[in-house]
Amino acid sequence: MTSFRSLARAMFLGFRRDRGALFFTIALPLLFLLIIGGVFARQSTPKSKVLEIGSVPVVDQMPAEMRAGVDKSLKFTRISDRNAAVEKVRKGDYSAAIEQSGDRVVVHFSAADQVKAGTAQGQIEGLVQAANQASSGKPPKYRLEGQQVEDKSLKPIQYITPGLLGWALASAGMFGASTTLVTWRTKGLLRRLRLSPVPIRSVFAARVVVSLGVAMVQTALFIGVATLPMFGLELAHYWWMAIPMVLCGVLAFLAIGMLIGAWAKTQEAAQGVTQIVVLPMAFLGGSFFNIDDAPPWLRVVSEIFPLRHLNNGMLKVLVRGEGPASVLPQMGVLLGFALVATLIAVRVFRWEQI
Amino acid sequence: MPNTIVATDLRKRYGDVKAVDGVTLAVEEGEFFGILGPNGAGKTTTLEIIEGLRQADGGEVTVLGRSPWPRDPALLPRIGVQLQASSFFERLTAREQLRTFGSLYGVPERKADAMLETVGLTEKADTPVEKLSGGQAQRLSIACALVHEPELVFLDEPTAALDPQARRNLWDVLRAINTEGRTIVLTTHYMDEAETLCDRVAIIDRGRILRSGPPAALVRGLDAATRISVVSGVLGVDEARALPGADDVTDDGVSLVIATRDPSSVVAALAGRGALDGVQIKGATLEDVFLNLTGREYRI
Numbered sequence: 334m335t336s337f338r339s340l341a342r343a344m345f346l347g348f349r350r351d352r353g354a355l356f357f358t359i360a361l362p363l364l365f366l367l368i369i370g371g372v373f374a375r376q377s378t379p380k381s382k383v384l385e386i387g388s389v390p391v392v393d394q395m396p397a398e399m400r401a402g403v404d405k406s407l408k409f410t411r412i413s414d415r416n417a418a419v420e421k422v423r424k425g426d427y428s429a430a431i432e433q434s435g436d437r438v439v440v441h442f443s444a445a446d447q448v449k450a451g452t453a454q455g456q457i458e459g460l461v462q463a464a465n466q467a468s469s470g471k472p473p474k475y476r477l478e479g480q481q482v483e484d485k486s487l488k489p490i491q492y493i494t495p496g497l498l499g500w501a502l503a504s505a506g507m508f509g510a511s512t513t514l515v516t517w518r519t520k521g522l523l524r525r526l527r528l529s530p531v532p533i534r535s536v537f538a539a540r541v542v543v544s545l546g547v548a549m550v551q552t553a554l555f556i557g558v559a560t561l562p563m564f565g566l567e568l569a570h571y572w573w574m575a576i577p578m579v580l581c582g583v584l585a586f587l588a589i590g591m592l593i594g595a596w597a598k599t600q601e602a603a604q605g606v607t608q609i610v611v612l613p614m615a616f617l618g619g620s621f622f623n624i625d626d627a628p629p630w631l632r633v634v635s636e637i638f639p640l641r642h643l644n645n646g647m648l649k650v651l652v653r654g655e656g657p658a659s660v661l662p663q664m665g666v667l668l669g670f671a672l673v674a675t676l677i678a679v680r681v682f683r684w685e686q687i
Numbered sequence: 688m689p690n691t692i693v694a695t696d697l698r699k700r701y702g703d704v705k706a707v708d709g710v711t712l713a714v715e716e717g718e719f720f721g722i723l724g725p726n727g728a729g730k731t732t733t734l735e736i737i738e739g740l741r742q743a744d745g746g747e748v749t750v751l752g753r754s755p756w757p758r759d760p761a762l763l764p765r766i767g768v769q770l771q772a773s774s775f776f777e778r779l780t781a782r783e784q785l786r787t788f789g790s791l792y793g794v795p796e797r798k799a800d801a802m803l804e805t806v807g808l809t810e811k812a813d814t815p816v817e818k819l820s821g822g823q824a825q826r827l828s829i830a831c832a833l834v835h836e837p838e839l840v841f842l843d844e845p846t847a848a849l850d851p852q853a854r855r856n857l858w859d860v861l862r863a864i865n866t867e868g869r870t871i872v873l874t875t876h877y878m879d880e881a882e883t884l885c886d887r888v889a890i891i892d893r894g895r896i897l898r899s900g901p902p903a904a905l906v907r908g909l910d911a912a913t914r915i916s917v918v919s920g921v922l923g924v925d926e927a928r929a930l931p932g933a934d935d936v937t938d939d940g941v942s943l944v945i946a947t948r949d950p951s952s953v954v955a956a957l958a959g960r961g962a963l964d965g966v967q968i969k970g971a972t973l974e975d976v977f978l979n980l981t982g983r984e985y986r987i
Contacts (some may be wrong), residue, residue, distance in 0.1 A: 339790035343776045344785065350778040350815075414908075521774035524740055529762040529791040540708075 336531045340539035348509075348543060352415060357508070362501030363558060366494065369565045373489035380408045381449040383457075384418045386432035391464045399463060406454050429453040465574050487652065490566050492623050494559040495575075495647035499582065500620035501551050503640050506583045509544055510590025511603040519600065523684060541587055548583040552576070556651075569654035575647055578660055582643035588674035589639070595682040614638040619645075619657040639670040691716045691751060691839055691870045692737060698745035699732055699894075706732040708894030714872060719930060720866045721885035721902075722874045723973075724938045725981050729894040731843065737767050737872070738841055764792055767837035769829050775816045781787055781827050782812040785834055792835035796825050806830040812825070822853030824876065833864060840864065842873045846880060848967060858884060878974035882906075888973070890980055897980045902973045909979060911971030912946040915953055918965040919943050922957070930956045942967075 346355055384393055392409060410427070412418045418430040422441050428449040429442040440457055442450040466473055517523040526536050552575065560567035590607065597603035615621060617631065618640030624632060635641045646663030649655040692714040699707040707729045714720045724730045735741040736913055739755030748755060752981045772918070775784050782803060789799035789905050803809055806826040811819060819827060825845060832840060845861070846854045854877075861884060875881055880886050882902045889899035898905055912934055919941050927936045932949030942965075947953045950968060957963050 336791045343779055343787040346779060346783065347777045440821070516777070522769045522776065525768070525770050525774045526791070527758070528738065528766070528768045529788070530760045531791045532760070571805050589903060660784065 337535045337539055340531070340536060341542050344540055344543045348547060354505075354509070358501060358505035358547065359554065362504075363554060365500075366497050366555065366558055366564075369493050369497070370490050370559065373493065380406055381428040381453040381456075382408050382410065382426070383453050384421060384427050384430040385409050385411045386415050386418045386430055387413060389431055389433045389438070391433060391438055391460050392431065395460055395463065398465075399460075403460070406452055425536045431457055431458070433564055439571055441649070487623070487648075488565075490559060490564050491652040492619070492648060494555060494564075494566050495651050496618075496620040496644055498552060498555040498579075498616060499640050499644045499647060500611075500615040501555070502548050502579060502583055502643070503586050503614060503618075503620075505547060505551065506544055506586030507590035507593070507607050507611055508604070509547075510540070510587045511594035511597065511607045512600060513540060514591055514594025515597050515600050515603040518683070518686060527684060537591075541576070541584070544587055545583055548579055549576070552579050566652070569650065569652055570649045571654070571657050572656045574650035574660060578643065578646045578650060578664060581664045581671070582639065584682055585639040585643075585667045585670035585674070588671040588678065592674045592678040592681065598686070614640045617641065618643070639667055642666045642670075689716055690714065690871070691718070692748070694733075694737060694748040696742070697733060697736055697747040697748060699736060699741065699743050700717045705894045710746070710891070710894070710896055712889055712896060712899065714870060716870055717865075717868050719861075719871045719884055719886045720873070721881040721888035722872065722891055723876065723878070723881055723888050723977060723983050724874075724891035724900065725876065728892045728981075730891055732894075733891065734841060734843060734872070734874060739763075764835055765838050766931050767832035767840045769832035769842045770853065773824070774828065775824075775831075778815055778817065779813055780813050781819065781823075783831055784816055784827060788831040789834045794835050802830045802834045805833075805863075807856070815928070820853075822849045822856070823848060825853070826857060829857070829860065838868065840872070842871065844875055845873065846875065846877060854880070875946050878972060878977055879926065882973040890977060892981045898976070905976045906971050907974060909976050910948070911975050911979075912948055913950040913971070914944055914969045915920050915950060915957070916942040916944045916965075916967045916969075917962055919959065921962040921964050922960065932956075 402603070412421075412430075415430075415432065418427075418432075419441050421427045422430050422443050425443065425445040428446065429440050431441075432439050438457070440454055442454060444450065501574055514523075517526075523576065527533060552670045556566070556568070556572075556575070560568060589610065591605050593610070594603055597606060615622065617627075617635040619625075619635065620640065624635055624641065624644075626637070642663045646660040646667075649659050649663075650657070690713045692712070694710060694712050697710040698705070699706050710729070710733050722730045722733065728764060732741065736743045737750060737755060739750070739758060744754045751762060751765050753759055755762060764929055776787060779787065782800065785803055786796050786799045789796065789802075796869075800812075803812055806829060808826055808830065814823075816824060816827065829842065829845060832842070842861070846857055849857065858880070861871065861873075865884075873881075873885065885902060887899065887901050888905070890897045890905075898908075919938055920943075922943055924936050924938050924943070927933060927943060927945055930945065930953055932947045932952035933945050934948065935946040937944050945953055954963075954966075954968070957966070
């Protein structure tokens, strides 16, 4: 037991002092989270900008109650030169320009951004209707009442957090395992350990325990940062199921990494092959975008990557609020990946360089 | 005395190459045994079979009375193997490294630290292994092989690429270990090293042992000429040739060199003529034996 502990300690110190590994396993994914999360967090539908040519009474004289509603989607700017106004709309700097002469209200718009132009037109139409109705002096016959329902659609931060975390775990696990194994073999550490009385499975177990510990740190940091107010991730009730989920995922990644490390003869080969697996896996596994938006055949292909199953399970427990039992299939698949890859790795494994 | 290692007719081939082709050797308890040979001679493979890292295709080997293959966890704590100087855990300091290896054998930290002192690395205890010099790394690697106080120690070219000071320094360490009663098996291609350190050597080439015995006996067995040199000019070449026992004489303008198999007569004759200025007497060395046995052509 003491030898197991000190092996784990040695490997942990080796990791902690490796600035490159720290950067790639912790700093870089967090940086991605900060950037992507930050970009999406600020994203709300921007207001349509509308130019007011000269004085436009339907706009200037609308009731305060209505003004508050309109200001949510339109921003009026006054301008005196009509030609300049139309030119600005043409260039796409403004969604529309509005002018009024007597009872006639004219809206100039371009088809550059149809959504914004449409919003502006609709709002202005509403303004004109309201002005018409007010001038008739009768109370309105129909009233429109809006009731907001709770928003259950996934916000970007909600799928980006588990996705980027999954990517970070996959790179750390696979690069860690594959390059460690090759380094140990090429440097002769593997044969040196083979000549010690410690069972070789303890050596590997120590490495696995260190990797699982590192994965826990990555997970804690990720969730910690994503739940900061500025990113606004809200954890679902069974979020703690993410812990066994992550452990299963990391076991699968380590097993694949060991398989690569068992096969590869050089450090370069190990890194190259790992990269070839990690990058497509991160994309198709749904780490960088929501894979549900992808075409059906691609979704089928993505099932061959363990990261897809980890991301699925993490979404369920971390943000969708599904119960612990809902991720048992995902955990089973990940453990299956781990088992199969380990069995192949044991067969491919070589002690010596030649 | 009981034999620590008994190897009989070891054979190992890689494809068409017979790396080890019938090696038989015995190493006694407490002996300092050297395995010499040019690159690719089969030294390392022989050593790996004895250590239990490779299985022989044929022949038998026992180490401390047990078979090293398959891996025997009861035998492993009794042997210590020094591999290349880079076989370390990455980014650990010298002290952490030694403590980690110690812990694999249940050695307490205090004892591991004492071993650091033995190899003279106490000042470098907190230095990461990547920052140690070649000699320091080599000494640490030897300390890692010795930390569990094995009865039998294998050293594979321990002084390769060391400067002369570091080599001498390491020799002292190795002698001290041997004096404690441990058996040492060393491979090297420095003949002076083998001659100074080893009780017995085996010269191996093309997978076979060509000669084995104490270095001095091998040198004597060579029956090579002794070379006596004096300052050029104290004696003419012809005069020197006429000396009793002189076989061959050369003069390069700096030294007059007389090759002889009867050095006493030559020295006596030179002394009689008062011509012993700057005299140097060089006998044959293990290197001569080695080159005589293995030839002088380049090996790849």
